[in-house]
Amino acid sequence: MRNGHTSIAAKKQVAGRSRVTISDVADDLGVTKSTVSRALNGYPDIAEATRLRISRAAERLGYRPLAHAQAIRTGRVRSLGLVLQIDADDGARPFLANFIAGVTQAASEENWTITIATAESEKGVRETLSRLVDEHKADGFILPRTLLRDRRVETLRAQNIPFIMFGRTEDPTDCAWYDIKGEDAMRAATARLISLGHTRIAHVPGGQEYTYSKLRIEGYRAGLDAAGLVFDPDLVGAPALTGRDGDASVRALLSLPEPPTAFTFAVDRAALGAYRTARDLGLRIGEDISIIAYDGLPEGAYADPGLTTFAVNSRQAGERLARLLIKRIRGTAPEDLRELAPATLVERGSDRPPRLSSADLALRLKTNSLI
Amino acid sequence: MRNGHTSIAAKKQVAGRSRVTISDVADDLGVTKSTVSRALNGYPDIAEATRLRISRAAERLGYRPLAHAQAIRTGRVRSLGLVLQIDADDGARPFLANFIAGVTQAASEENWTITIATAESEKGVRETLSRLVDEHKADGFILPRTLLRDRRVETLRAQNIPFIMFGRTEDPTDCAWYDIKGEDAMRAATARLISLGHTRIAHVPGGQEYTYSKLRIEGYRAGLDAAGLVFDPDLVGAPALTGRDGDASVRALLSLPEPPTAFTFAVDRAALGAYRTARDLGLRIGEDISIIAYDGLPEGAYADPGLTTFAVNSRQAGERLARLLIKRIRGTAPEDLRELAPATLVERGSDRPPRLSSADLALRLKTNSLI
DNA sequence: AAAATCCTCGAAACCGGTTTCGGCAAGGGA
DNA sequence: TCCCTTGCCGAAACCGGTTTCGAGGATTTT
Numbered sequence: 056m057r058n059g060h061t062s063i064a065a066k067k068q069v070a071g072r073s074r075v076t077i078s079d080v081a082d083d084l085g086v087t088k089s090t091v092s093r094a095l096n097g098y099p100d101i102a103e104a105t106r107l108r109i110s111r112a113a114e115r116l117g118y119r120p121l122a123h124a125q126a127i128r129t130g131r132v133r134s135l136g137l138v139l140q141i142d143a144d145d146g147a148r149p150f151l152a153n154f155i156a157g158v159t160q161a162a163s164e165e166n167w168t169i170t171i172a173t174a175e176s177e178k179g180v181r182e183t184l185s186r187l188v189d190e191h192k193a194d195g196f197i198l199p200r201t202l203l204r205d206r207r208v209e210t211l212r213a214q215n216i217p218f219i220m221f222g223r224t225e226d227p228t229d230c231a232w233y234d235i236k237g238e239d240a241m242r243a244a245t246a247r248l249i250s251l252g253h254t255r256i257a258h259v260p261g262g263q264e265y266t267y268s269k270l271r272i273e274g275y276r277a278g279l280d281a282a283g284l285v286f287d288p289d290l291v292g293a294p295a296l297t298g299r300d301g302d303a304s305v306r307a308l309l310s311l312p313e314p315p316t317a318f319t320f321a322v323d324r325a326a327l328g329a330y331r332t333a334r335d336l337g338l339r340i341g342e343d344i345s346i347i348a349y350d351g352l353p354e355g356a357y358a359d360p361g362l363t364t365f366a367v368n369s370r371q372a373g374e375r376l377a378r379l380l381i382k383r384i385r386g387t388a389p390e391d392l393r394e395l396a397p398a399t400l401v402e403r404g405s406d407r408p409p410r411l412s413s414a415d416l417a418l419r420l421k422t423n424s425l426i
Numbered sequence: 427m428r429n430g431h432t433s434i435a436a437k438k439q440v441a442g443r444s445r446v447t448i449s450d451v452a453d454d455l456g457v458t459k460s461t462v463s464r465a466l467n468g469y470p471d472i473a474e475a476t477r478l479r480i481s482r483a484a485e486r487l488g489y490r491p492l493a494h495a496q497a498i499r500t501g502r503v504r505s506l507g508l509v510l511q512i513d514a515d516d517g518a519r520p521f522l523a524n525f526i527a528g529v530t531q532a533a534s535e536e537n538w539t540i541t542i543a544t545a546e547s548e549k550g551v552r553e554t555l556s557r558l559v560d561e562h563k564a565d566g567f568i569l570p571r572t573l574l575r576d577r578r579v580e581t582l583r584a585q586n587i588p589f590i591m592f593g594r595t596e597d598p599t600d601c602a603w604y605d606i607k608g609e610d611a612m613r614a615a616t617a618r619l620i621s622l623g624h625t626r627i628a629h630v631p632g633g634q635e636y637t638y639s640k641l642r643i644e645g646y647r648a649g650l651d652a653a654g655l656v657f658d659p660d661l662v663g664a665p666a667l668t669g670r671d672g673d674a675s676v677r678a679l680l681s682l683p684e685p686p687t688a689f690t691f692a693v694d695r696a697a698l699g700a701y702r703t704a705r706d707l708g709l710r711i712g713e714d715i716s717i718i719a720y721d722g723l724p725e726g727a728y729a730d731p732g733l734t735t736f737a738v739n740s741r742q743a744g745e746r747l748a749r750l751l752i753k754r755i756r757g758t759a760p761e762d763l764r765e766l767a768p769a770t771l772v773e774r775g776s777d778r779p780p781r782l783s784s785a786d787l788a789l790r791l792k793t794n795s796l797i
Numbered sequence: 798a799a800a801a802t803c804c805t806c807g808a809a810a811c812c813g814g815t816t817t818c819g820g821c822a823a824g825g826g827a
Numbered sequence: 828t829c830c831c832t833t834g835c836c837g838a839a840a841c842c843g844g845t846t847t848c849g850a851g852g853a854t855t856t857t
Contacts, residue, residue: 074560074562074843076842076843076844077843077845078844086807087807087808088844088845089806089807089809089844089845089846089847090806090807092844092845092846093806093846096845098846099804100804101805102804102805102806105805105806119561120561120843121561121842122494122561122562122563123494123495123497123498123562123844124494124498124842124843124844124845125843125844125845126494126495126812126844127812127813127814127844127845128811128812128813128843128845129846130812134541139523139526141524141526141527148522148523149519149520151519151522151523151526152512153512155510155512156544159542159543159544163554163557168543169541169542170539170542171530171539171540171541172530172539172540173527187539189445189488189490190490190491191445191492191494192539327728357698357701357728358728445813447812447813448813448815449813449814457836458836458837459814459815460815460816460817460836460837460839461836464836467815470834471836473834476835476836491814492812492813492814494814495813495815496813496815498812498814498841498842498843499813499814499816499842499843500814500815500816501842
């Protein structure tokens with residue numbers, strides 16, 4: 056009997072024709088599909104014996120519920136949304152692969168998937184986000200690169216759509232987040248340079264609109280404070296996210312009357328720009344000037360000398376973000392979904408004790424420029 | 427009258443309560459939802475005037491059909507699948523962001539989305555692929571990094587699931603693809619080194635199981651043939667995908683009795699390993715030995731001297747792949763969906779005329795090793 | 798022993814769409 | 828004028844699930 060029924064389902068599958076549906080499972084056992092559905096979804100009004108028979112049959116027949124068929128009734132598509140902003144100069148994101156790997160790993164353990172979209176501008180991101188929301192392509196969203204005042208957050212919050220931020224924001228109301236303690240990293244970087252003997256230490260911040268940028272400046276400042284050094288606003292350079300801007304920012308800082316002998320950078324890419332500055336000005340990194348940055352880009356290992364930096368574990372970040380978001384979607388309050396993780400120091404060769412004092416460095420620069 | 431109806435729909439929306447459905451549109455106009463559906467989907471049995479009224483009303487009410495609700499009847503979820511293999515040593519894929527940007531751009535122009543998953547092994551990729559197929563999370567798949575004999579292809583082909591390869595494969599039956607002409611690039615690289623005056627030119631291939639690897643070796647060989655140089659199997663090094671392996675492969679080649687003065691690499695990462703070799707052996711790249719690679723990684727620009735390489739436009743690749751796959755899903759025959767694009771040379775400093783002959787280089791290496 | 802309660806499951810409605818089928822009215826041909 | 832098309836749309840079934848409701852039998856309570 057059971058075999059007779061089974062062969063029908065089997066035939067369906069072999070024919071490549073339509074899939075095994077919930078009705079096939081129901082027919083195979085002689086129950087109704089409503090019973091199968093409730094059994095598989097853990098409703099309490101199904102006898103344990105029945106539940107067992109059903110789940111075994113489902114397994115045997117290879118039944119897989121169709122997420123989008125479930126979604127039409129439940130409103131859940133079991134998918135996490137991720138909208139990336141990819142500008143021309145920022146296309147290279149080496150961590151992205153790891154980040155995505157983390158997200159998808161966590162997601163697929165719960166049998167969720169992730170829906171990705173991209174846009175080129177901030178406005179484009181919001182529009183894309185709206186489209187995904189309208190078409191309900193995802194049950195919730197991961198928001199990377201959060202701004203101090205983030206309009207994505209405002210939109211989603213207003214529509215009551217679950218989301219989690221990778222980063223923090225100014226107004227944390229109803230926000231869940233995961234973030235790396237960039238402020239701690241910058242404090243540690245500054246402390247480290249001080250312990251190496253530097254006293255004129257600059258900071259090249261990231262984009263002002265980003266929350267992390269503000270936090271990292273605060274960390275830098277905290278590092279100075281802890282050592283009793285006074286914070287000099289002149290030593291906070293122009294914001295830089297790219298090599299080109301980093302180069303410019305460093306040049307400006309070096310042309311101060313009392314130039315810094317060490318630099319902290321909010322982002323690696325800006326720090327890599329300093330290598331060009333150094334080459335052009337005849338300085339040697341790790342000797343004439345020291346630098347410590349943040350991100351952990353692989354490029355940093357290829358620079359000469361290698362870039363000392365605080366690396367973030369993007370894979371772990373993706374994983375945690377996915378898990379937190381799923382919890383959020385399932386109803387946990389956002390206040391209970393906030394996590395911070397540390398960045399880890401990768402020591403390479405770009406930070407060493409100063410060979411020149413600030414004054415000597417200034418002199419040296421003047422001399423070099425005359426050649 | 428119309429306003430009366432409209433306000434009901436509007437109220438639904440304002441309340442944040444359920445969305446605007448096809449029935450709302452139908453009610454607003456006093457027609458049935460079947461008419462609305464057919465009007466919006468271009469069925470021929472709807473009067474032009476009616477179609478216009480309906481599409482205007484849909485627009486006005488902000489109606490967006492739910493892709494997953496449509497899917498349950500049509501079997502199309504309007505999503506492209508992408509399963510990435512992310513191994514530990516290969517996590518850094520700088521092109522990934524651009525690639526994804528290309529895919530999503532093309533996809534969203536047609537109002538499709540992309541569903542991404544990752545796995546860590548070849549087997550894991552196939553399992554993940556199966557899961558996505560079983561749950562019908564995507565209507566078709568993009569297969570990156572194709573192998574000469576690719577089991578993903580065999581599976582999908584057998585189940586008659588639309589797919590497109592990024593790369594080619596041994597048995598092209600029923601396969602659509604987009605690929606970069608790596609063979610042409612390697613031929614050009616070899617020809618370029620020959621025209622600079624090199625005569626002992628090595629090639630460090632990629633993973634043997636990959637199709638591109640075989641093609642690039644062929645290109646290298648074609649470059650030699652074109653100049654009348656004989657192909658020496660000893661000058662094809664050990665396969666290398668990472669810096670470490672590239673380093674080892676180059677060392678072995680340099681220890682030949684007649685070492686090569688120039689190297690072509692199937693992949694940039696292996697070529698970057700040669701910088702370490704050179705440093706260790708006291709050689710100067712671009713002077714004592716020349717190298718040309720392939721991929722266009724941004725790291726290459728930070729190496730000293732910069733790595734000359736053939737760059738692939740990953741964004742364009744993603745875009746084309748998405749468009750071709752959508753066509754495939756809509757029914758175009760795979761034979762009509764095959765495209766090749768060229769890689770473009772990025773000239774930096776790693777390839778120059780030889781300063782030493784092969785014999786002199788051998789001598790020099792022996793001397794250096796004695797120090 | 799009768800009544801109330803509990804456990805378990807079937808029946809049917811429902812989710813938001815698509816698609817088939819048939820009917821009605823207008824138009825064309827004989 | 829009558830019949831046959833044709834054009835256009837409504838009615839209803841359908842897709843693959845979930846969820847509500849209620850009925851029947853078994854158990855427990857009184």
